Amino acid sequence: MRNFTRITLAIGTAAMLSACSSGLIASRERPDEFAVQRQAPLVIPPDFELVPPAPGAPRPVEGTAAQQALEALFPAAQRSAVETSALDRAGEAEIAIRSTVGDPGTYTVDKGATTRAIIAAPEGDGQAARAVIPS
Known part of the structure; x- marks a missing residue:
């Protein structure tokens, strides 16, 4: 019985493989992609x-x-009238404003614990940042 099963499987496999060689995919004619259209000279x-x-x-x-x-x-875009008005009212910033804000001689107003915590936060890209939610 074992030999009969093996012979049957071998004949079935051979029949299936022979069908693949004469199938539609292997013997079909494909167009030559370079002959489809004449190439213009560069x-x-x-x-x-x-x-x-x-x-x-x-x-x-x-x-x-x-x-x-x-x-x-x-890209440079036209500003709206509201934006232009706001910028005109704000005036021009000092050239070295970022340097003078951290100067100990600069007079600032205490804005509270949250502002002090933000200013005292360590520099970095924020990957080690944590949020503390008071209960």
């Missing part, structure tokens, strides 16, 4: 406004990469 169109650079001449300066990135991310 030609650079002339631009008569461009002047070829002189040998050894410095490259034209169009701004730094950081400036180009900022302009791409935040």
Whole structure:
């Protein structure tokens, strides 16, 4: 009985494998992707406004990469009347305001324990930050 099962499985496997070789996928004709459309020759169109650079001449300066990135991310947009009015009323900030705020000679007003806790917080990226909820 064992041999009969093995022979039956072998014949069935051979029949299935022979069906695969003459199947639709292996013998079908595929189009040649390069013969479908004639390739146009690569030609650079002339631009008569461009002047070829002189040998050894410095490259034209169009701004730094950081400036180009900022302009791409935040393009110049028209401000609304409300925003323009708010900025006009706020006035101009001092140039070194961030340096003078931390100076011991600067007079500041005590805003409470929360402000002191924020100012006294250690510097970092905030990965070790914890929130304490009073009960």
